[in-house]
Amino acid sequence: MEKERLQEFTFRVTQASRTELIVIMYDIILSDTKEARRLIAQGDTAGYERELKHAGRFLNELMGALDYQYDISYELLSLYSFVNKTFIRACVSRNASLLDAADKVICGLRASFHEVGKQDTEGPMMRNAEQVYAGLTYGKGSLNESSLDLNGTKRGFMA
Numbered sequence: 001m002e003k004e005r006l007q008e009f010t011f012r013v014t015q016a017s018r019t020e021l022i023v024i025m026y027d028i029i030l031s032d033t034k035e036a037r038r039l040i041a042q043g044d045t046a047g048y049e050r051e052l053k054h055a056g057r058f059l060n061e062l063m064g065a066l067d068y069q070y071d072i073s074y075e076l077l078s079l080y081s082f083v084n085k086t087f088i089r090a091c092v093s094r095n096a097s098l099l100d101a102a103d104k105v106i107c108g109l110r111a112s113f114h115e116v117g118k119q120d121t122e123g124p125m126m127r128n129a130e131q132v133y134a135g136l137t138y139g140k141g142s143l144n145e146s147s148l149d150l151n152g153t154k155r156g157f158m159a
Helices: 005-015 018-041 045-064 072-093 098-115
Strands: 136-139 142-144
Touching: 005 018, 018 045, 018 098, 045 072, 072 098
Parallel strands: none
Antiparallel strands: 136 142
């Protein structure tokens, strides 16, 4: 994963609620499949496989987080299993067109969880994360982004 994508997802995770975390995981999977397509088009099969395995790890995390006391978890499991099998077939055959079906399923789930997330009022999971304020300063030949800890507290996830 490129440094810029990693930073974007890291920032989003620090500000995310429970439902938004699921949306972020879907976004990571979609980002990985997009990158895998780009890499296989360039002939980089190792990179293609690496991106699909990364997407598969996030998919496995989603599968492991299912709560089977709710019936919808069984439906989600079958969709996740289909996507996982598709990733495996695409990796083995090195056929990126197989990823279209997986992306369609993930996009549908992402849209659903995004709508549910609009109703989630719990706030961010990380209560002691660094506050980020929008703004850039100009340095000599570059733009600099800085943040301030106005509360004077330690930051990070507090269990």
